[in-house]
Amino acid sequence: MSKKNVKQRVLALVFILILVGSTVAYGIIALFGNKQQIVPNERVLNYKLSQFQVDLLVQNYFTVVEYNYQNNCFECIQVKSTLEELTQNSENQIYLQLIENSSQTSLYVVNLMNETMIYNPTVRQSIDTVCDTLIYTPTWCAINRI
Secondary structure, rough: OHHHHHHHHHHHHHHHHHHHHHHHHHHHHHHHHHOOOOOOOOEEEEEOOOOHHHHHHHHHHOOEEEEOOOOOHHHHHHHHHHHHHHHOOOOOOOEEEEEEOOOOEEEEEEEOOEEEEEEEEOOHHHHHHHHHOOOOOOOHHHHHHO
């Protein structure tokens, strides 16, 4: 065998090892690596988004609303219903998180420009808070303020 043949074979073997090694490394990273979190398609959620998801939505000019409520509270059910309607008519600006809990009723609204938290909100306070916080005022808000 000539020196040139040996060098070519060694070089070919090195490239094969690099190819196999990178394939194995990619597989390990894909299997055990950090999974990319994406935002859901639906706008009304019965669970809390991760902080990463909230940050991503806020950075992309969405408004995230979190309503913590008590299931046995009549006013809370009315606020929940109103927030769902507002979300559906917000021209795709809002992601609503409905979190049933047994302690404190609260409304948290956040977007790129504002952040607001109120406790024990009424229907009127909920509408005013969300509508005032939105970056773009949808028709639904304008109509319901008359």
